[in-house]
Amino acid sequence: MAGRIRDADIQLVRDRVDIAEIIGERVTLRNAGGGNLKGLCPFHDERSPSFNVTPARGVYHCFGCGVGGDAITFLTELDGLGFVEAVERLAARAGINLTYEDVDGRVQRGPAAKPGLKQRLLEAHAEAADFYAARLTDAEARIGRRFLADRGFGRDAAAHFGCGYAPDAWDALTKHLRAKGFGAEELTDAGLAKPARSGSLIDRFRRRLVWPIRDSSGATIGFGARKLFDDDQGPKYLNTPETALYKKSQVLYGIDLARKEIAKSGRVVIVEGYTDVMACHLAGVPVAVATCGTAFGPEHTRILRRFLFDSDDAGGRIVFTFDGDDAGQRAAAKAFDTEQRFVSQTYIAVTPDGQDPCELRQNRGDAAVRELIERHTPLVQFALDREIAKHDLDTAEGRLHATRAIAPLLAGVKDRGLVEEYLGDYAGRLGKDKAELQSAVKAAAAGRSAPEPVPAQRRSREADSTQLRAQREALKVALQHPQLAGPYFDAVDATPYTDPNYRAVREAVAAAGGAAAAAAGANWIAAVAAACTELAASALVNELAVEELFIDHEPDAVYVRTLLARIQRPVVEAEVADLKGRLQRLNPSTDKDEYMSLFGKLMSSEQHVRSLRDQAANAVE
Structure with a gap:
């Protein structure tokens, strides 16, 4: 068994590592004066930043929840790494060759300690990403290159986003990684391979176009694979299963490329797929990200809030894009349930004629994508209009049901100034007094299932x-x-x-x-x-x-x-x-x-x- 890391080396890691850089990969930090930086705490939800980093001393502390420590502590707490694994990861970044000591104090030079599980999984994914990218140039991958080219993505775009190809072989990647020293259990734990009925290990992805999914630091933690052949019986998109690295509720494709621009501009665009992210970035919207095979949820919100510096004073902007079809409409409505977790204002950009951003760029060019994003509508307005459209406003019953439908939505709007604007607008559309709709909203906010009696609708x-x-x-x-x-x-x-x-x-x-x-x-x-x-x-x-x-x-x-x-x-x-x-x-x-x-x-x-x-x-x- 490997010994412990020498104390002097641990201190050297603390001294050499830039804690602001490490934390800045997960949290947008801004100057707070006195040599301190401030951001939204990644360990608890907050509206005003109370998470402080002091680079000169290499420490952080949150005045909201009380957590604190150094760069090593940050990785152990946020990423769930063991102490040794966190030190080794930071040492690798800083180019420090660690020294280990056994129980008798004898020195063991070099990489004597076996890397922890997460570090090994990261290394396996890095090798797999290189393997898939190299295979995209093979003759067999012509269909994958054509898929990209048909959507306006050339060789440079494929390289920028790390696109690759999983070859038509049962265990091509498995053999490659085994030759690199990775064991069967590691490949299974990484979600890169799986046991076959025969008991042998086979690749999870075959005959598919592959996108590496990276965390905010740029480390590959999983893959998304698109079906290319009609006889492929699998789903259209197949993603890495849940692993120690890959948790789909916390993964955003493109966050590694978008996070700095998100922090700089205070804006994020949420799209539906890998090619949509590519299209937006190439069209001049470098703040686009996408969920990976799941709906946008609370964990995604927490991640984006940290990069947006989403606080009461920030004034950020979140734009959801969805197809104009029924599925897109439902997804937009579901997004409204989550958007209230943002402090910043949320908007929706509905693509015309059922086109997604990728198709829009193909058919009408980069400017059309930028125009789509700029031509956004407040998400709450979209949700209100969608509910009202379900009812016949030419009948008293329809107006009553429409009022009951939108009252809870208005009750949940975080910006009370906006609520006042919407009350006047939608009361008119429903043929009601503003006070009447306001009363219905208050009833909804109080948790009543139906509006209390209100003027001109029901007498007291x-x-x-x-x-x-x-x-x-x-x-x-x-x-x-x-x-x-x-x-x-x-x-x-x-x-x-x-x-x-x-x-x-x-x-x-x-x-x-x-x-x-x-x-x-x-x-x-x-x-x-x-x-x-x-x-x-x-x-x-x-x-x-x-x-x-x-x-x-x-x-x-x-x-x-x-x-x-x-x-x-x-x-x-x-x-x-x-x-x-x-x-x-x-x-x-x-x-x-x-x-x-x-x-x-x-x-x-x-x-x-x-x-x-x-x-x-x-x-x-």
Whole structure:
């Protein structure tokens, strides 16, 4: 067994290694004054940077969660390396040849210690990346080169992104790596090889175009492989399985090439595939990254936040790009669930005609890709529009369901200033008052499943009670004084009666011939009761026929008119809101005739509301 690393060498590693460089590969650091650097802590989520690095002393400390140490500690804590493995990795970077001592203090020169598992897996991946890249020039790989060329990627682009080819052989890579000294268990642990049914070890990737997947430091930790042949029974894209190095929920393709530009510009573009990353970088958008065979999730957010310096004061920008098809729409909606973890603003750029950035670059050139990214829409606006599009806003039910759908989305928007803007915009589109939509949003934020009663949609309980009492009173007057109430009562149909039994009685009055034609007395009451289709309504007729009115004098025409004005007013107000919403959704220049027709109806309805308001001033209280 190898001995321990000599203390003097460990100290030499600490002295020689630039801790800012090591940490800067994982966290964007900015000058904090006094020789210190500051960034977002990689060990806990925070909105304001509290992670400090002091290069002169070779140490770091987070004032938020309390972690701290030197470069060795950083690798052991963040990458899960053992102490010796972390020292060896740093020593290799600094060009230091470590010395080991056995238990008796005798010196063992050179690489006497066996590298740790993760270091061996990294070395195996580095060898595999070189092997695949070299194979891309073989005659057999012509189909892979053609695949790249057809998408606008030449030899230089392939080399820049490390593209390679997995040959048509069962164990070409396995034999190559075994010859380099890697054992079967190491190749299996790395996900580069797998056992065959025969028990022998075979390559995981065969007859495929290969992309190396690297971490932010540039070390290869896995591969993505694209099917090239029709008789390949595997999936279109096949990635490295979960290993000690490769965890798909934490991997972003292209982060090694994009991280410095992300830190510099405060912007990141999230695309869907390897070729999309290539297309964006080559088109002048060097901040593009992609997930590897999985949806964008919380761990991806944490990684990007560190590079974006995503804090309250940073003002960064995150742009998601998705295809315009249904799958892309669903992916965008799912991204909205995660975007709230960013402090910076998030946007979406939907590619035209279902083209991804790679296809867009092929068909329309580099400028079209740049234009796509610049022509972005706030992600929250995209999500709101997508929900609203599911509902028919020309119906009251559709507007209600649309309100319920967007209220939770608005409740989750982190920028309260934006919420105010959206409230005004979307309230208009839904034909509602801003206060009404705001109340629904507050209800959603409080965790209620449905909006609490809000103005102009549902009256408060007190107002509901008053309204129902007015409806009940109108029915009593029609039953007890039909000749007085008839001319006014019969002119208002059952629509304003919100209680089902009240509505049934109103319909029974009409079925019995109307109040105006009736004579007060038992026959009239019996006729209405007989016209009821439900027993509950029939019983209610008899109850209303004997119940006292809410006035201490004989009713007159003014009393009847005020009652009917009170019960009609909510219906006409809803019509006004509906007309306003429909007008806002029309373009006056292209829908002129319909616009003018609706505008005329709106003017008439608003006049009707004013008239009812005046008449209802003396209504039942």
